[in-house]
Amino acid sequence: MKRVHGKVALITGGASGIGLSTASLLAKEGAKVVIADFNTAGAKEAAAKINEEGGEASSIFLDASKEDSIKEAVDFTVKQYGTITVLFNNVGLTNLQKDLDVVNIDLDEWDRLMNVNLKSVLLGARFAIPHMIKAGGGSIINTASMSGFTGDVIRSAYGASKAAVVNLTKYTAAQYGKDNIRCNAIAPGLILTPAAKNNLTPEVLSIFEKYNALPYHGEADDIGYTALFLASDESKFITGQTIQVEGGHYIANPTVPDFKAFSEQA
Template identity: 90%
Template sequence: MKRVQEKVALITGGASGIGFSTARLLAKEGAKVVIADFNTEGAKEAATKIRDEGGEASSVFLDASKEASIKEAVEFTVKQYGTLTVLFNNVGLTNLKKDLDIVHMDLDEWDRLMNVNLKSVLLGSRFAIPHMIKAGGGSIINTASMAGFTGDVVRSAYGASKAAVVNLTRYTATQYGKDKIRCNGIAPGLILTPAAKSNLSTEVLAIFEKYNALPYHGEADDIGYTALFLASDESKFITGQTIQVEGGHYIANPTAPDFKALSEQA
């Protein structure tokens, strides 16, 4: 038996990167998947790739800033496959030009990020949970971020929205656990998605690698495999947790790499 045989999964932001990796792995392990994305053509192409590999996949348009669009994506999934047992709330936005420090942040950007990064998680869960109750249970997985656990010089709204996702995950798990619905989060560090590879310079990547405990960066499949585990019954006694998948970037005293370099010079 495959790890998620006969489960039905809706993956938001599933056309590329972490979302597509998760959709592909879930389908490979027996789930029926729906890829929901603002990029309609990208979602169709992703679903086609999965079907070409022998999986079962469909696609649907999703505007995560619109309540009606989120509801429609959930209803499409249930209509397509009869039920919904896995929801991966994966859509997220960031903007380094507008999401700055507290004094200089664009307040419209604050509202936009709270709407897409946080409210979409709430709405996706709200519309999925009644179907999961009918199915006898399910697994909700929320993409948080290590930005939700730390402070930074910019991306104040992004970090605040992701911290809220971490706690919303706990609230969802608390409120619907007796219905056999689990809710967990994944907090990625720097992951080399296509977007990250195209937008981050080698100098920036080198800074991140310097502070990783491991000597390499994360790949989309590192998050995808974590989501697969949380979607499967292998994690049936895990709920309300946010798993940090970040290569040990945040585990050490921040001065450790510099002191190591200093000792090697002595």
């Protein structure tokens, strides 16, 4: 079954993790895929593997902090495959050393994260939408975060940027829905991407797992399959929404696990 047959997708941050999963799944389901990433070698390798497995993919360097680079990625996609009908704005940055509480945050880091995490989403849509209108419609998917719905002791810029992505998704959907362009977002919780596995200790992972409703962590494919659904016509009446893919981590009062443990000891 080719769920996205005939569609052309540009995936930013597609060389690894969530982006790579999405690129692979879209290609398997019939889409032509462009993988755009700062990691040029990783993007080329990912595209080559997709092609070896019978899909169709290309790669291009992307610096999501640069307007010209984003436009170039969109133009390359259209030149390579004739159009663009799916855009996955997936690039995002965080910095635990500089993105601190509102008193101590590095203001240059605030500007950097707003530029990459938020402005790149705006620019991706800005450059892709005219081509989607010519194609008769399309689907824009933005990577938000559960940090956009909650507070934390650090990562003030990251959380604020992702909250803005959620609302920008609604604005884009409202403004271009009559052109048959849908725009939705995905808000992942903790996902065991290679970066997460390399940077989080087992002790930290166990803390997250304690507060999940489900007894396990999410994998990159959990987000990839959600993006595949949003790219496909199966979701043709869904727009302006943010789908939270977070294992039930945020659905309950945070005291529930502790009270459960307490009651089992009583």
